[in-house]
Amino acid sequence: MIQQIAGGVCAPKGFRANGVHCGIRKNKVKKDLALIVADKRCATACAYTRNLVKGAPILVTKKNVADGYAQAVIVNSGNANTCNANGVEIAEAMCALVERYTGIPKGDVVVASTGVIGQQLSIDPIAAGMEELTKGLGDNSIAAAEAIMTTDTVKKEIAFTFTLGGVPCTIGAIAKGVGMICPNMATLLMFVTTDAAISPAMLQKAVSADVKTSLNMLSVDADTSTNDTLCVMASGLAGNREIVSDGADLRAFRRALHTVTSALCRMLAADGEGATKLIECRVRGAKSQKDANLAAKSVIGSNLVKAAMFGADANWGRVLCALGYSGADLNVDAIDVAFSSAAGSIVVCKDGRGIGFSEEDAKRILSEKEIVIDVSAGGGRYKATAWGCDLTYDYVKINGDYRT
Amino acid sequence: MIQQIAGGVCAPKGFRANGVHCGIRKNKVKKDLALIVADKRCATACAYTRNLVKGAPILVTKKNVADGYAQAVIVNSGNANTCNANGVEIAEAMCALVERYTGIPKGDVVVASTGVIGQQLSIDPIAAGMEELTKGLGDNSIAAAEAIMTTDTVKKEIAFTFTLGGVPCTIGAIAKGVGMICPNMATLLMFVTTDAAISPAMLQKAVSADVKTSLNMLSVDADTSTNDTLCVMASGLAGNREIVSDGADLRAFRRALHTVTSALCRMLAADGEGATKLIECRVRGAKSQKDANLAAKSVIGSNLVKAAMFGADANWGRVLCALGYSGADLNVDAIDVAFSSAAGSIVVCKDGRGIGFSEEDAKRILSEKEIVIDVSAGGGRYKATAWGCDLTYDYVKINGDYRT
Numbered sequence: 138m139i140q141q142i143a144g145g146v147c148a149p150k151g152f153r154a155n156g157v158h159c160g161i162r163k164n165k166v167k168k169d170l171a172l173i174v175a176d177k178r179c180a181t182a183c184a185y186t187r188n189l190v191k192g193a194p195i196l197v198t199k200k201n202v203a204d205g206y207a208q209a210v211i212v213n214s215g216n217a218n219t220c221n222a223n224g225v226e227i228a229e230a231m232c233a234l235v236e237r238y239t240g241i242p243k244g245d246v247v248v249a250s251t252g253v254i255g256q257q258l259s260i261d262p263i264a265a266g267m268e269e270l271t272k273g274l275g276d277n278s279i280a281a282a283e284a285i286m287t288t289d290t291v292k293k294e295i296a297f298t299f300t301l302g303g304v305p306c307t308i309g310a311i312a313k314g315v316g317m318i319c320p321n322m323a324t325l326l327m328f329v330t331t332d333a334a335i336s337p338a339m340l341q342k343a344v345s346a347d348v349k350t351s352l353n354m355l356s357v358d359a360d361t362s363t364n365d366t367l368c369v370m371a372s373g374l375a376g377n378r379e380i381v382s383d384g385a386d387l388r389a390f391r392r393a394l395h396t397v398t399s400a401l402c403r404m405l406a407a408d409g410e411g412a413t414k415l416i417e418c419r420v421r422g423a424k425s426q427k428d429a430n431l432a433a434k435s436v437i438g439s440n441l442v443k444a445a446m447f448g449a450d451a452n453w454g455r456v457l458c459a460l461g462y463s464g465a466d467l468n469v470d471a472i473d474v475a476f477s478s479a480a481g482s483i484v485v486c487k488d489g490r491g492i493g494f495s496e497e498d499a500k501r502i503l504s505e506k507e508i509v510i511d512v513s514a515g516g517g518r519y520k521a522t523a524w525g526c527d528l529t530y531d532y533v534k535i536n537g538d539y540r541t
Numbered sequence: 542m543i544q545q546i547a548g549g550v551c552a553p554k555g556f557r558a559n560g561v562h563c564g565i566r567k568n569k570v571k572k573d574l575a576l577i578v579a580d581k582r583c584a585t586a587c588a589y590t591r592n593l594v595k596g597a598p599i600l601v602t603k604k605n606v607a608d609g610y611a612q613a614v615i616v617n618s619g620n621a622n623t624c625n626a627n628g629v630e631i632a633e634a635m636c637a638l639v640e641r642y643t644g645i646p647k648g649d650v651v652v653a654s655t656g657v658i659g660q661q662l663s664i665d666p667i668a669a670g671m672e673e674l675t676k677g678l679g680d681n682s683i684a685a686a687e688a689i690m691t692t693d694t695v696k697k698e699i700a701f702t703f704t705l706g707g708v709p710c711t712i713g714a715i716a717k718g719v720g721m722i723c724p725n726m727a728t729l730l731m732f733v734t735t736d737a738a739i740s741p742a743m744l745q746k747a748v749s750a751d752v753k754t755s756l757n758m759l760s761v762d763a764d765t766s767t768n769d770t771l772c773v774m775a776s777g778l779a780g781n782r783e784i785v786s787d788g789a790d791l792r793a794f795r796r797a798l799h800t801v802t803s804a805l806c807r808m809l810a811a812d813g814e815g816a817t818k819l820i821e822c823r824v825r826g827a828k829s830q831k832d833a834n835l836a837a838k839s840v841i842g843s844n845l846v847k848a849a850m851f852g853a854d855a856n857w858g859r860v861l862c863a864l865g866y867s868g869a870d871l872n873v874d875a876i877d878v879a880f881s882s883a884a885g886s887i888v889v890c891k892d893g894r895g896i897g898f899s900e901e902d903a904k905r906i907l908s909e910k911e912i913v914i915d916v917s918a919g920g921g922r923y924k925a926t927a928w929g930c931d932l933t934y935d936y937v938k939i940n941g942d943y944r945t
Contacts, residue, residue: 190865190873190893220861222894254858255895363862440844441940448941454658457624458767461594469594489594490626491659530934536845537852 138300139396145278145294148309149332151176151372155273156284159266161215161258168284170266173210173328174239174274179370181207181247182341184348186365192217193224194248195366197232201244205337207370208245209235210328212285214313216258218250219363223257230260238271249326249366251287251314282311285326288535289313293404299393301386304377306333308393312401314365325352325365325405329397333390334373335380343391344369351398354430354523355406356438369394406524407507411531416446418510421520428465428514429521435463436510437525446508447527451476451499453485456510471515478505542704543800549682549698552713553736555580555776559677560688563670565619565662572688574670577614577732578643578678583774585611585651586745588752590769596621597628598652599770601636605648609741611774612649613639614732616689618717620662622654623767627661634664642675653730653770655691655718686715689730692939693717697808703797705781705790710737712797716805718769729756729769729809733801737794738777739784747795748773755802758834758927759810760842773798810928811911815935820850822914825924832869832918833925839867840914841929850912851931855880855903857889860914875919882909 146154156171181202185195201207211231218224228250232243250258273280282292296309314325335343344367352367373379380386407415418436423429436442439459445452453474460467474486480502485494502508551558560575585606589599605611615635622628632654636647654662677684686696700713718729739747748771756771777783784790811819822840827833840846843863849856857878864871878890884906889898906912 188862188865189871190861217858220858220890220894253856254861255890257895363858363865440936444937444940447937450941452657454621454624454767457594458592458658461592461767467593486624486659490624491661528937528940530937532844533848533851533932533934533937536848536932537854 139393140298142296142298144296145282145309145311146173146328146330147276147278148296149307149330149372150374151332152330153274153276154281155270155275155277156280157266157270157273160262161213168280169213169215170263170270171212171281171284172235172270172274173281173330174241175208175370175372177372178206178208178245179372180205180335180337180340181368181370182337182344183247184344184352184367186363188363190220190363192219192250192364193221194218194228194250195364196225197228198247198249198366201232201246206245207247208241209239210247210249210368211235212249212326213263214251214285214287216250216252216256217254217364218258220255221257227258227260231263234264234267238267247368249364251285251326251364254363278309278311285311285313287313288410289408291408293401295397295400297393297396299389301333301377301380301389304375306331306375306377308333308397310397310401312405314405327352327367327398327401329369329394331369331371332373332375333371334375334377335371335390339380339382339387340369340371343387343394347391347394347398351395351402354434354521355402356434356523356525402524406526409526410535411529412526413529414446414527415507416443416510416525416527417508418512418523419520420512420514422514422517423519424466424517426519426521428467429519431463431465432460432467432512432514433521433523435459436512437523440528443525443528446503447529449500449503451485451496451503453491456512457486457489460512468515473513475511476502477509477511478502478507480505543797544702546700546702548700549686549713549715550577550732550734551680551682552700553711553734553776554778555736556734557678557680558685559674559679559681560684561670561674561677564666565617572684573617573619574667574674575616575685575688576639576674576678577685577734578645579612579774579776581776582610582612582649583776584609584739584741584744585772585774586741586748587651588748588756588771590767592767594624594767596623596654596768597625598622598632598654599768600629601632602651602653602770605636605650610649611651612645613643614651614653614772615639616653616730617667618655618689618691620654620656620660621658621768622662624659625661631662631664635667638668638671642671651772653768655689655730655768658767682713682715689715689717691717692814693812695812697805699801699804701797701800703793705737705784705793708779708781710735710779710781712737712801714801714805716809718809731756731771731802731805733773733798735773735775736777736779737775737784738779738781739775739794743784743786743791744773744775747791747798751795751798751802755799755806758838758925759806760838760927760929806928810930813930814939815933816930817933818850818931819911820847820914820929820931821912822916822927823924824916824918826918826921827923827925828870828921830923830925832871833923835867835869836864836871836916836918837925837927839863840916841927844932847929847932850907851933853904853907855889855900855907860916861890861893864916872919877917879915880906881913881915882906882911884909
């Protein structure tokens with residue numbers, strides 16, 4: 138039984154957080170430095186961007202969590218600290234500042250940065266902001282969620298309770314950005330905390346499996362960031378018997394983790410740059426998991442499908458087209474397509490051919506804020522869900538002049 | 542010596558063309574039916590979309606040119622004749638109409654359609670327009686170029702002279718659309734005619750090799766159409782010794798063909814939907830041809846690079862990012878990037894790191910109509926060029942409500 142509760146990364150036992158404006162961003166209303174600390178070292182598992190160009194903070198984080206443990210997360214927005222000659226040095230200095238102000242060893246610190254690429258990041262504002270940041274540590278997930286936002290328009294935090302062997306556990310998270318495949322100025326960052334007891338190896342196994350059906354099925358614009366980071370920290374303070382092997386407890390933990398990551402994926406897609414709508418594509422009947430994933434991802438990634446959704450235009454031919462070039466092995470003469478939303482559901486294509494439908498009904502369905510594109514691909518038994526958003530004037534506006 | 546001349550598909554000896562409004566489109570000012578006929582059967586080679594969902598005309602054309610010969614091309618705009626139950630029947634009927642009005646056997650006809658997917662195409666307006674269409678056949682490449690346009694804003698035709706074994710030959714073409722990887726309503730169609738004598742096998746070899754460095758390096762929005770068709774017809778009336786094997790003549794023909802296809806690719810990219818700028822990415826120093834192609838294509842395909850170019854913003858981090866996720870095997874610490882145009886050239890990234898540059902100069906350079914992004918990827922010996930365009934408000938506008 139997984140139940141949503143209020144809060145974010147501070148909902149599980151053993152975590153405090155804060156966020157402040159330290160001056161990396163010129164806009165003083167906008168927080169730009171976040172810190173999450175745990176009361177004890179946590180089993181920690183991460184997943185990173187697969188872009189060959191990697192942000193310097195990722196290199197430092199990889200080293201620091203190589204032993205499977207971490208105790209703090211420091212994040213700045215406003216600068217990605219990527220493609221800079223002194224990037225690693227600055228990321229190391231951020232970890233050292235955490236040690237100086239909290240006593241947590243710098244080798245137990247996860248560090249992340251998000252913002253523009255290729256502009257040197259000064260350590261000065263960060264150093265200047267550390268005192269205020271650490272003094273305010275507490276039940277303050279909201280401030281941390283705000284401090285990691287770039288072009289996000291709403292902060293993203295979420296928390297759930299679940300049980301492991303009858304013991305109540307909690308999992309919470311904050312996130313920002315618009316996708317694992319996403320704008321490079323709007324790096325995906327997701328920090329998940331839990332008080333469940335789980336070994337680093339089992340946690341990494343759960344995280345690596347989860348991203349395949351959560352973050353990797355999210356796309357705003359097919360641009361994979363250089364700084365994407367998912368970090369899951371488990372304090373173990375819930376008191377459950379530590380998960381050290383496969384079994385019912387690991388499955389229960391994975392369900393809880395997926396509840397968090399998929400809920401945040403929907404929130405991230407809905408807040409994609411310039412987006413007015415969340416687009417969810419559900420593919421079923423595929424011949425393999427790979428085919429299902431490719432098909433769903435291709436539909437939500439198509440600029441033409443995205444623009445049609447913006448215009449509430451039931452142009453299902455573009456869905457067929459995106460399925461056809463997806464790389465998935467599909468029988469195109471067996472594809473059915475339906476659009477649905479809170480306003481109803483309408484079948485627009487049967488066996489790869491158009492069927493008569495009411496354009497008026499379709500318009501009404503597609504005018505809602507959350508649209509589902511259902512694709513039945515034939516008789517296979519594999520399915521997949523992917524999340525994206527519409528393509529709007531504002532996407533172009535935001536990205537036509539991001540740096541100025 | 543390849544020299545540009547006036548004209549299009551009627552410039553080579555042995556070809557006539559025309560285009561009319563027959564009524565597939567409601568707008569009477571817009572021609573929607575084109576015909577190209579040759580005085581004799583031509584060696585003919587085609588290349589088609591790799592989308593699994595293929596327009597019905599492609600199935601019929603494949604069958605008709607299977608023997609390596611064709612004598613006429615009929616094309617309609619306003620309807621893609623794709624994902625329709627009676628699509629093949631209609632495409633066959635179009636070929637039969639060509640036979641009835643010109644005497645050219647229907648099995649020697651290339652047929653193509655472009656427009657919206659999944660709406661039945663009536664043969665009636667086409668049948669009604671055939672008399673006017675065939676009566677007006679002549680040196681009328683312009684009318685044919687106009688009749689195949691959909692959202693194109695300018696017609697595309699081009700012609701060149703070259704020599705084979707000292708004999709003067711001519712090659713001409715018309716095209717429409719915005720990419721082999723392109724909007725599905727704006728199918729890429731390119732029809733090339735030449736009076737050179739070349740065997741069907743050698744012509745297919747030349748065409749298949751050419752698309753790798755021409756049409757396949759063009760992208761407006763990464764949406765591969767269901768109806769893309771390139772068709773090259775050679776009448777042999779120039780009088781050169783027929784090309785039947787590899788050698789100097791085939792190389793000369795391939796150079797002439799590439800001059801035509803690459804020039805049209807630039808014209809197509811510059812007229813991409815909503816585009817205000819042609820973006821050319823030139824990659825050199827790659828470790829393999831595949832790496833060079835992937836890298837160049839990824840840069841011109843990135844929504845973020847495209848939006849930055851629209852805003853004349855020298856956001857080179859997005860170029861690095863697109864190179865990093867391109868799938869190419871690149872040494873990211875050896876990448877140099879420069880932007881250039883008619884207004885000058887500016888290096889913005891050296892060895893994968895930002896270097897100081899004048900934002901004012903960069904703005905001036907990026908405000909031109911044709912932008913080149915030069916990428917030096919290290920010490921390899923492979924290079925590639927790809928063409929695209931910027932991402933603009935008008936792209937969203939055009940595609941947010943295409944069908945209405």
